[in-house]
Amino acid sequence: MSHDLFEAALAARAKAYAPASNFSVGAAIRGRNGKIYAGCNIENAAYPEGWCAETSAISHMVMDGEQSIAEVCVIGTGDVFCTPCGGCRQRLAEFGAADVPVHIAKDGGIVETFRLGDLLPASFELDRS
Numbered sequence: 001m002s003h004d005l006f007e008a009a010l011a012a013r014a015k016a017y018a019p020a021s022n023f024s025v026g027a028a029i030r031g032r033n034g035k036i037y038a039g040c041n042i043e044n045a046a047y048p049e050g051w052c053a054e055t056s057a058i059s060h061m062v063m064d065g066e067q068s069i070a071e072v073c074v075i076g077t078g079d080v081f082c083t084p085c086g087g088c089r090q091r092l093a094e095f096g097a098a099d100v101p102v103h104i105a106k107d108g109g110i111v112e113t114f115r116l117g118d119l120l121p122a123s124f125e126l127d128r129s
């Protein structure tokens with residue numbers, strides 16, 4: 001079931017622009033609407049101006065009119081266990097509930113799955129009422 005998400009993250013990783021770190025990352029998000037949104041990291045010679053694969057994937061999702069995340073898959077390069085950075089945990093939590101599964105993959109497939117709420121406990125949330 002999560003295999004399509006893994007394949008999308010893998011394909012996105014191949015598009016990464018990571019000349020600074022040489023560390024390509026792919027992320028794929030399944031929206032509650034069932035569609036898959038993928039993205040890669042895009043770096044910049046002014047280092048802090050680059051951004052993560054998760055951020056690219058979220059951007060595609062939002063621009064498609066979806067704002068609810070059902071499932072996430074992230075894959076880094078080589079044998080690195082690539083979990084979302086702190087900023088991306090917050091970005092994912094903006095659009096995903098605590099029980100959203102976040103799959104971490106390596107080239108052979110998904111190796112571990114976390115709950116988003118376990119990756120970002122006690123997250124900051126604005127009162128939107």
Ligand code: THU
Nearest residue numbers: 021023025041052053083084085
């Ligand atoms: N990176 C991501 O795209 N997602 C993650 O989950 C962790 C790190 C990127 C940022 C930077 O372009 C490169 O990996 C090395 O840190």
